[in-house]
Amino acid sequence: MTTMTKSAKLHPRNPHQGRYDLTALSKGYPPLLVHLTVTPGGEQTINFSNPDSVQALNAALLQHYYQINHWQLPPGYLCPPIPGRADYIHYAADLLAGPAGVPTGKQISMLDIGCGANLIYPIIASRSYGWRCVGTDIDPLALTAAQLIIDSNSTLKGQISLRRQPDSNSILRGIIQPGDVFALTVCNPPFYSSATEAAAANQRKRANLKLPDSPQQRNFAGQQHELWCPGGELAFIKQLISESVEFASQVGWFSSLVSQQSHLKALQAAARQAGAAEIKPINMQQGQKSSHLLAWRF
Template sequence: MDLAQRPPYSTVDFKALAKADPDFKQTWQACSGKLDFQDPSTLQVLSKAILKVDFGLELSVPDDRLCPPIPNRWNYVSWIQGLLDSTAPSYSNKYDPEREATGLDIGTGASGIYALLCMKSRSNWTMCATDIDKISFGSAAANFAKNNLLSRTKMLHTTPSMPLIPLEALGTQQLDFTLCNPPFFTDSTEMERSLSGTGKATGPNAICTGSSNEMVCSGGDLGFVTRIVEESLVLRDKVTWYSSMLGKLSSAKAIVELLKSHGITNWAVGVLDPGTKTGTKRWVVAWSFGDARPRNSIARPPGGSFPHELLPFPTSYNISLPSSMIGSAAIDKLNDQLSTLDLVWKWHTATATGVGEASENVWGRAYRRAYERRKREGQVEMHANTFDKKAKLAFRITVIQLAGEIVLEWLRGDDQVLWESFCGCVHRWFKQT
């Protein structure tokens, strides 16, 4: 399987894993197929087996440091990949093997797992990795070296007084993304209550071997990610996408509210649910000061798993085609209408998809009248048929003949009203037919 496009985990086939990995096979047979997820050695063997079999990675973690459940970690990395792919400057909305990206793993931990997975699955990605814990820092460096990835990693041993995103200390001007698995608990008492299952209907899925540095900080996950938000307000577009995992739904909701309070209108929410006994549901919130808009499937988790009022504005709009428009008629209508507007439009016949950019509301009645007058007077300059980074709206339109519908996607822009106006305009073209 191509690691660059490996899907998220929904389950782990332990029987198949036992056949593929001799060490895990011994553990599997010793427990007669009933893994003890409260046993640290079992979790170590399982994580190492998944990494080796599914990713070709070797892992070593000290006994007193967090051994990461791989499915949840990979699902976060996979979500970040989808976020970057769907907001690519090329508007491709798919994996580009040539695209380079640099990320930062804030608090990489003893495993360095997020950086390992990012670099192993995307050959043109490089990673920065920070940690305040000396033992974890050394262990992560050893894991990068063991997997021949140290040369693609820029590491920094930080101190509590340093920024969480220390661009200057890293010697880095720009980052494409950040990842973070923050300490979830406010103090040791909260951690002990959570890990023992106190106050919960069921106990924890698996034992946690994390140290206090990895699991506890002032304010817990909400306090830690609030610091990231505050730093982002200063750094702004020096990082394309800021992101962090959160251990509690309440924390994820609070972070989105915080982003909104600061006027940030471009954010995405992900729900990580690996569906395995070693995994626990987590949430991811990402935000950007840029205007590239991620696709709905990335930014808006389905099924009511996150409060609707805290989700970003939809970036997809579907239009059902009238019976008279089934077939090539819809494509002809679309191209005919768009060709009369003062915008850049490129149609790709093979995929029945087009991408366009507009500098303003060029479909409005007043603008169209002025535009037609300028054309008659010979004052209109022809578009160079190239996309402009200063455009206020970029969009994709796909005609899906079998479904009898047109799908509009918001690719770039920070004007929600402009996007809605364009959707209404295209809808009217087909409603009036």
Template sequence: MGGKRKRKNGGERRGTHPRNKYSDNPPDFGLLASLYPSFEPYVFYSRDGRPKIDWTDFNATRELTRVLLLHDHGLDWWIPDGQLCPTVPNRLNYIHWIEDLLASDIIPATSADDDVKKGFDIGTGANCIYPLLGASVLGWKFVGSDFTDVAIEWANRNVKSNPHISDLIEVRRVGTEDKLHNMEELQNAHKCSSEGSLDASSTKARDAGLLASPVPETHSDAKKSYNGPPILLGIVKGGENFDFCMCNPPFFESMEEAGLNPKTSCGGTPDEMVCSGGEHAFITRIIEDSTKLKHTFRWYTSMVGRKLNLNILVSELWKVGATVVKTTEFVQGRTSRWGLAWSFLPSSHRKISSHKNEDNNLSFMLEGLQRQHGAFHVLQSVQSYLANSGASCKLDTAAFTVDITASKDQVDALLKTEMHNKSEAVSYPDELNPSSSSNDQRQMDALRFRILVFQQIPGTLLVRGTLLDRTSSISGLFSLIFHHLEEVLINKFSTGRVSAVSNIRR
């Protein structure tokens, strides 16, 4: 964030939304230090003269967030020591992605006119960052919920400190009585569905749309079940309707797990960072609530911290009857998060075949690696796997990348080999079918992409794929090749777990 990072191939900074204020103009730490004396002590200069801050210093990251919100968004903001400190560019990416969902015609707007969009921020925290940014940047209305005294007090302070948008934001407390009511309601719903019968009142409630079909249990281990405060059910009031909900969930099952990255310090209390079952259990509860609230929200969304969980959650959403499921990736520096969105409203889009996937940047996590296996070994396997089909592979050990160029024939051979190993047949749409092109055209066109590998935490690598030539007529095959590569690497290097589901429906 301390300066504009240019890619070697001259492309744009990946992972930053094009409408993000910081997409082409990342924060200038030197300028901010000259304008805000309180920030100046945290800025130092590298040997090449670039201004930097110490990302392991909570006070530095908090002061950076404060001055960015003030300088770029006119927001007066503060949080007490130890509370989760958000990064502004990353949070803006999430907001602009939701803006894209609302602007698309995938799920038609429920209102006949251009009403102000209304969102629900699950676990808004003391920072209240999403309502503040959504209200100031886009004029959206928000309800932000939380259950701790500190979060409620400081979220309200941050709202009241910005009177120009305070009428757009409501901070709603989640109480213990709501927790008990919510837990009993969910348990009763599950009990009724498991017994295969409903009493008269439950039948009436289901007919009225207050109860949904049984939610399939994917994790029977009680330790993996969420048992914290209510999330949506019991907090959303009767008759309320929202365009979307959003959530930065507790990603971890313990504070020890949350503290594995020693290179950053964003604070965070156990209430903000940890819950029983981690992010999977928390988001699964959002899904369960959404099956009961159904059309109360046009879009349900959440951040996801692990690609493995993203794949599992997508599968669960299709099982419970979501009409649309969308995903995206948020990248800031070397940290990746994913966005997950779904709806139960009728979709206006026909099913799009997989080759229409417009993802030009894909990634997955390799977890559970043995000590003897590192990024270099994975790179070598990538090179070997793709070179076997005759593709040209240029390995850069310094940058931990492999640049690949594959002809249509080589892509065809690679995919057919993979499908043959699975006793399946490979089929292409006519416009991508190698046999439907002339020999000259097949030799001229090519798929060009890059694979990057680097370590996230010990035993875990992030593998990213970037399409380098979007104009190629076979660029739509990039996602197929990348997902095959994912399966190969997971089967070879990841130990002690089942491979993640790779093909996500769009």
């Protein structure tokens, strides 16, 4: 069992500051109540080694902060930590800011590459800024689950649409159509290069959180295509950069999450070689975890 707090280093517009108020979250989402427990020190928490508890916490957060009343994932699908995902959206929004601040409303469109079943980025972007969002994925079941979330929440209808990527060897090709214009693309790439690497990383994470040893269990779950691909995130983002050249006139800013700081130098070099006019690496800090956002435009 472990407790989890959020760092004051989150983006200033990120609403997920400080400790989770589990009492308030449970009032808005009563199913969270059965997952509450108490630490030896007397603090209220949940069991973060239990994927069902993590999913219940996420559902409660989405209800409390984004008025999402129905959010459910198929078993075993990625259940991401919402505060960190919100950080990405708010830092990415800064890329679009002008003298009047961050633009809002449906005239701003965002493309989420690999939205998964959870639909986190489009939910946060549409509810925080009113943007129109398109989510894409190669997995039909993930898109079916994501569509159910849209259909079950009136706040999302007309704000989010979905597209299936028919070619597992392509990222933007087959998705961005003639006439499409996106202010921003976001992406949470597969981080690992193999199932073995993903399993080893999961074990390190569980050890850092002092969770029971369990090679099969991930507290945030994840399907194979969500977690790893040949070459890992470095190869995936390099391909994204390569394909982005073809759609330079249709997209304002391309971006991707980068989990390994050691990959940034090579990725920035790839963006320069592709002809990007501006490249921005942005450091994001969530508690003890550090991640990076790489953005580029032509």
